[in-house]
Amino acid sequence: MPFLVAAVVFVGLLCLFNLVLTLGVLRRLREHTAELERLAGGSMLMPYDPHVLVGRALPETAAGARLVGFFDVGCSTCHERAPQFADAAGKQPALAVITGDGAKVADLVAVVGGVSSVITGEEAGLLTHTLGVEAFPTFLLADQEGRVVAAHTELAELTATATAR
Structure with missing residues (x-):
């Protein structure tokens, strides 16, 4: 019986040591x-650098556009920046590319659709x-x-880059 008590005490101490070690880790x-x-x-993801797009040729679906904006329906920042894009698009040929589906597509199209061409759906995803x-x-x-001569995730930075050229 004393061996059994000693074994139970030893296993209990071993479990306690394991618990303390795990909490420390x-x-x-x-x-x-x-x-x-x-x-x-604050982000564990690598930041995206849109400047890698500079020098690429726009496909035929975007031909003639001087300003192109890419928006996603699940992106809250996209909904915030859409009116700024609409203002800038009113001054030049522009194209809005809206990816995603659902009712929010119509919201974005309503904001940017009056002053620019809009591509949605599968064609937007492909572009x-x-x-x-x-x-x-x-x-x-x-x-x-x-x-593409300039690319940015901020419209103000893009227009500043364009005026500097």
């Missing part, structure tokens, strides 16, 4: 995660994939030949 993991998020600016757009909203400025 979890605490260190939280500290490392917080430090990595701080270093990454987005063809150009390699990975973030929404993304805005492109094209020259007369249909080559």
